[in-house]
Amino acid sequence: MTSLFYKRAIEGILENKFLQGVTILTFALSILIVCAYLLFFINANDFMNSWEKGIRIMAYFGSDQHQEELENVKRKIQKMPGVQSVRFISKEEALNRMKEKLKTQASLLMDLKENPLPDAFEVKIIAASQRIGKIENLATQIKAIPSVDEVEYGRRWLNRFSNVLALFRLTGYALGGLFFMATVFIVANTIRLALYSKREEIEIMRLIGATDRFIKIPFYIEGLIQGALGGLIGLSLLFIPFKWIATNIEHSFSSALFPIRFFPLEVFLGIIICSMFVGWLGCYLSLKQFLEV
Amino acid sequence: MIDGGDNSSIIRMFHVHKHYGSKKALINATLDIHRNEFVFICGPSGAGKTTLLKLLYLGDKVSAGQIIVDGINLSRIPRKRIPFLRRKFGIIFQDYKLISTKTVFENIALVLEVTRNTRRFIEKKVKSVLRTVGMEGRINAYPPSLSGGEQQRVAVARAVVGDPKVILADEPTGNLDAESSHIIFDFLNQFYNRGATVVIATHDLNLVRKTKKSVIHLNQGQIVA
Numbered sequence A: 001m002t003s004l005f006y007k008r009a010i011e012g013i014l015e016n017k018f019l020q021g022v023t024i025l026t027f028a029l030s031i032l033i034v035c036a037y038l039l040f041f042i043n044a045n046d047f048m049n050s051w052e053k054g055i056r057i058m059a060y061f062g063s064d065q066h067q068e069e070l071e072n073v074k075r076k077i078q079k080m081p082g083v084q085s086v087r088f089i090s091k092e093e094a095l096n097r098m099k100e101k102l103k104t105q106a107s108l109l110m111d112l113k114e115n116p117l118p119d120a121f122e123v124k125i126i127a128a129s130q131r132i133g134k135i136e137n138l139a140t141q142i143k144a145i146p147s148v149d150e151v152e153y154g155r156r157w158l159n160r161f162s163n164v165l166a167l168f169r170l171t172g173y174a175l176g177g178l179f180f181m182a183t184v185f186i187v188a189n190t191i192r193l194a195l196y197s198k199r200e201e202i203e204i205m206r207l208i209g210a211t212d213r214f215i216k217i218p219f220y221i222e223g224l225i226q227g228a229l230g231g232l233i234g235l236s237l238l239f240i241p242f243k244w245i246a247t248n249i250e251h252s253f254s255s256a257l258f259p260i261r262f263f264p265l266e267v268f269l270g271i272i273i274c275s276m277f278v279g280w281l282g283c284y285l286s287l288k289q290f291l292e293v
Numbered sequence B: 001m002i003d004g005g006d007n008s009s010i011i012r013m014f015h016v017h018k019h020y021g022s023k024k025a026l027i028n029a030t031l032d033i034h035r036n037e038f039v040f041i042c043g044p045s046g047a048g049k050t051t052l053l054k055l056l057y058l059g060d061k062v063s064a065g066q067i068i069v070d071g072i073n074l075s076r077i078p079r080k081r082i083p084f085l086r087r088k089f090g091i092i093f094q095d096y097k098l099i100s101t102k103t104v105f106e107n108i109a110l111v112l113e114v115t116r117n118t119r120r121f122i123e124k125k126v127k128s129v130l131r132t133v134g135m136e137g138r139i140n141a142y143p144p145s146l147s148g149g150e151q152q153r154v155a156v157a158r159a160v161v162g163d164p165k166v167i168l169a170d171e172p173t174g175n176l177d178a179e180s181s182h183i184i185f186d187f188l189n190q191f192y193n194r195g196a197t198v199v200i201a202t203h204d205l206n207l208v209r210k211t212k213k214s215v216i217h218l219n220q221g222q223i224v225a
Helices: A002-013 A017-053 A066-077 A091-111 A133-145 A153-195 A198-208 A212-252 A265-291 B048-056 B079-086 B102-113 B119-132 B148-161 B176-193 B207-209
Strands: A056-061 A083-089 A118-123 A149-150 B008-021 B023-034 B038-042 B064-069 B091-093 B164-169 B195-203 B214-219
Touching: A002 A017, A017 A153, A017 A212, A017 A265, A056 A198, A066 A083, A066 A118, A066 B214, A083 A091, A133 A149, A133 A153, A153 A198, A153 A212, A153 A265, A198 A212, A198 B079, A212 A265, A212 B079, A265 B008, B008 B048, B008 B195, B008 B207, B023 B048, B023 B195, B038 B048, B038 B207, B048 B064, B048 B164, B048 B195, B079 B091, B091 B148, B102 B119, B102 B148, B119 B148, B148 B164, B148 B176, B164 B176, B176 B195, B176 B207
Parallel strands: B038 B195, B038 B214, B091 B164, B164 B195
Antiparallel strands: A056 A118, A056 A149, A083 A118, B008 B023, B008 B064
């Protein structure tokens, strides 16, 4: 009996090739647009996370401090929640580091009469606290120590990037919702057209004793097939430009700096299942309306 | 409220009225059809024959009155039980109602697919019925390529393939020549002889006279004899 339903569903698809093609294309385009957005978002989020993981808070002292005061501050910072380690970086060490980084331009520092860099503590953060909100909170606590003159952790950039991501997330939800509704609407209408073209056949089936379930199941299978095919085509269409962009980024930058990835298998399958659900929902809405008349 | 009823009756109608707007299609119709009875419903065009048959398989609802089919009160039947009521009938429609995109075999097999029979049983049964109506040579033909008589024979085959309790035939010989009419009538008679109830709506009085079966006369929506 199940094979009969599949047979009728496939016959239904083949009978209305144009209509089915339009529906599958609509699915594919909707999946393409929403998933392109999702892919960008996932990679941007990965980038943001890897950036956050590299963050250290630098606590600078305004003037030279006694060893006792330095020890005191170190203990205070170590006790703060989320702190992994605290390392003292003397102004001499900081200057040496700077010279190493500047390499050939190190001669620029030769004429300095005195070391302008302050003493500092480099504060590493435990993995669980590597989130922008927690980092900010910790930085504020360190800044509140009287002898600490300044703290620095790339707040401006982190905030900007974080805000842009939040905006993308919001736009993503809106776009996703919009395309979800549009696709359901189009699928429902396509199925309604298919039902309308088969209204005589459906009427005859009902007259010979077919249950609503017997009539509906092949249409549901049609919807699920349309959703699966549309989803696969949409993701395949997305993979082509993704591959091109990924190759270009790898050539232009270090892949460790911008690690970009396609959807993992579970997300890929999740997208196909969502697409099939949309197909089912479109069928459900139009069948409910059509068969209850 | 009427329910169940006389066990020897398969169809009972009590003071049934059917209106379409202001037009009265059936007026106060009361009748009783027994199991394994062969009945003609006669009357001129517009007398209410088709309406009467439609009310029996719930192709339409009564405006007033009650109908009992095989012990089921149609005014009380839940929507989801309607398909099971319809499976008690084999219906031959005036316009055949064959699905033009399906072959002769598929049209007939549909009745057995609905009742979830196996593929092997369906093939065997459909071929056997087609042989009986002399259509085994057109098993893969599509209805539009068949003549009126051939379509009628396919419609008859579809009506009987599920071994229904009641055959309802709406003008089954209406569009046919004398020979084709004779074949169809003989076939329905065979089915009656095997224990089915046959109800034929027709305006062909010659056929009725020749066969000497029970007759219900309808005129302007009323049973007159």
